[in-house]
Amino acid sequence: MSLFALVLVLSSAVAHASWNLLSKQAARADGVVFIWLVAAASTVLWSPAALGYLALTGTRLSWTGIGVIAGSTALHLGYFMLLQRGYRHGDLSVVYPIARGTGPLLASLVAILFFDEHPGPAGIAGILLVGAGVFLLGTARRPSREDLTGIGFGLATGLFIAAYTIWDKQVVSTFAVAPILLNYGGELGRALALAPAALTARRRNLIRPTWQEHRTRVLGAAVLVPLSYLLVLIAFTFSPVSTVAPVREIGVLVAVVLGGRLLAEGDLTRRLLAAAVIVGGVVTIALS
Template sequence: MSLFPLVLVLVAAIAHASWNLLSKQASQADGIVFLWLVAAASSIIWGPVAIGYLVVTETAPTWTDAAVITGSTLLHLGYFMLLQRGYRDGDLSIVYPIARGTGPMLASAVAVLFLDEHPAPAGVAGIVLVGVGVFMMSGGGAEGDLRGIAFGLATGVFIAAYTVWDAQVVGAFAVAPILLNYGGEVGRMAFMTPLVLGGRRPLIGRVWREHRYRVLGAAVLMPFSYLLVLFAFTMAPVSVVAPMREVSVLVAVVLGGRLLAEGDLRRRLLAAGVILGGMVTIALS
């Protein structure tokens, strides 16, 4: 991986861990309402950027663009809902590393099996290290919050799915990353609106009053972090970018241990370090 996409991925990792901290802090609120508010705020905040792109480039989305963006939106919707539900039951420093470690490991495997990417032996070793780190993070199957672990693993499946799908959207389908990102925000808001207005309307005001700064912070950082990753996908293979961005697991474990007072910090940092070592091995292969 060259220097520029590496910098993009590392900045994205810090932003990604930061918005996950905000989501964890709001995890006891209604998850659907919180995610809907974030998507609505993102649609407003990032709207001028998307419109400006269309005006400057003089392009218009096609029906094919809309179809593949819709597929991405549904995958991301499943990801966000599982992640937020996991944060209700489990620690940030457990759910996040397991989800982020499982996702790229599966994404790399799919890239090798179906996208004709061929990592070097060091890359394969890195993928194995990521798997070992995830196993350590779960307590070796003997300890830890089992519900949080289960939601982390399920979230990782969706991470793998949208990672591979979105890499093809910005690659093979040549959809601009900013359009994919913004279309996903608007799409999630649209898909969730019937759920929110159908039975959760009274909760909107309360969730907004209690978590408005977290909503606005996540609304800025969610698209920003993934936009950087989408640009990196246009410059480097999926099997390299997907694992390398997971340096955020180390950031998340530190945030969880220091700011949220989550326990067992030493073991979780060790497991995060193994995951990080695997990702660095993959990136340098």
């Protein structure tokens, strides 16, 4: 992995952990309403960048491009809904590591088996270290019933992470869709897909109070969600999935610290010790 790719992915990891903190803080809000507000706000905030890109480059999306963006949107929608449900039941420093560990390991395995990517022995060792560290973090204490429910949603979220990681890699490489258009199309698609559910009679009355209580979190996530993934998509254009996906897991360290310090989730020392395994894995992958 090049130094530029490493910087992109590590920056993405910090942004990703930060917006997950915001989502966890809003976990008691209605999940559909909160995710819809984030997607709608993100669509508005990122419109100038997407439209500017189209105007400057003269890019025109084909029907095939629109189709693969729609597929990505569906996978990301499942991911966001499951993740928000997981945060309703479990700690940030439990759900996040489980989800982030399951996804990249599966993505790397699929990339190696089906996309002819061949990391060397050091790369494979790094992937295994990252996975081991992530799962140690997720099980650093004896889980409660609520934790087990959160872990279940975290595992399901990880399946969607693996699916959209592999899918989106093909979208930006094989189908040559610009990362910013894939990202923006996903936000717009999520806002449109959730609008019927968010605007039902029952949920419509929740929009104003959710916005008033979580305005800062909505706007913060609206900026950080696309930014964190845009950096990864750019890295995907010239780096293999089997190295990009695991290195993103440095965000787990950030999430554990945020959960321990800002959310008082406890068990910080043991979870940080387990997270040190991830650092070793990241360094191994970066040097492979």
